[in-house]
Amino acid sequence: MEDIESGLQDISEIRSMMEKATKFLSLSGLSGVSAGIIALAGAWLAAGAIGGSWGRLPAAPPEAGESAPVTFLVCDALGVLILALAATTGFSVRMARRRGLHLWGPTTAYLLAALFIPLGAGGAFCGVLMSGGIYALIPSAMLVFYGLALLGAGNFTFSEVRYLGGIDVLLGITAGFRPELGLILWAGGFGVLHIVYGLLLWAKYEQ
């Protein structure tokens, strides 16, 4: 009997060590919830800036006098990104402390590389779309690149993140075919989905 007890203990030790050695476990579901709320606020501001209607972005390049909303939308998007990153970092610091983990552990660099290389490429591609005046496809590109980034990042943190990534890619492709739904799909993918997924993660791991 003692052998079985200690055998089971050994197996669970092996499992937990393998997980700690490969996955970033300081991600909090509350990061997802706060990023989602920030994204919804950003989408609401964007909708106001482009004429008060959800789901309509200018499909043609703006005339000289119309460049103001573009500047506003870029600042809005960057603001959402910065605030969401700040919230995620804050909740991760708290989670690392609570679980007795190091925020900068052996897996943090893997996670950040998996996340930010596709995101950086996506940001640059959005710049390409902007320089061509193809504003209508920007929500689509943001969703697709962010989804791909999460699909990769899911290998280095809770694997549930991959489902969120997969759904975002699908939403992004839909937004590409139906650009008039771009903003509403963006709000769904970055806002509502983050909140739902954050709550699920929180209920599963932090209760």
Next chain:
Amino acid sequence: MIPPVDTLNRAFDNRVRLAIMSILAVRDETEFNTLKQLLQVTDGNLATHVAVLERHRYIRVRKSFRGKKPRTAYAVTESGRKAFAEHVAALERIIRGGV
């Protein structure tokens, strides 16, 4: 029938050594300090246990310099991977056999 316990590998009957093998089994070369952080043990304790695994040729060590700082990194060897897999299989047999 309960299989004899001595199919378990004595080199892995220590928690720290078992944990070192678990980490190296799923990672490429891993630095001494990373192992220390993951295992939360002292330098001396970790050094003792990696020395045992090294003597069995289950892990190999590579010393190099990053700038002026010495860097010591470990990786599992082929025979180490095999021995660890056999040890886990033996643990499974014990657990199954005992039910």
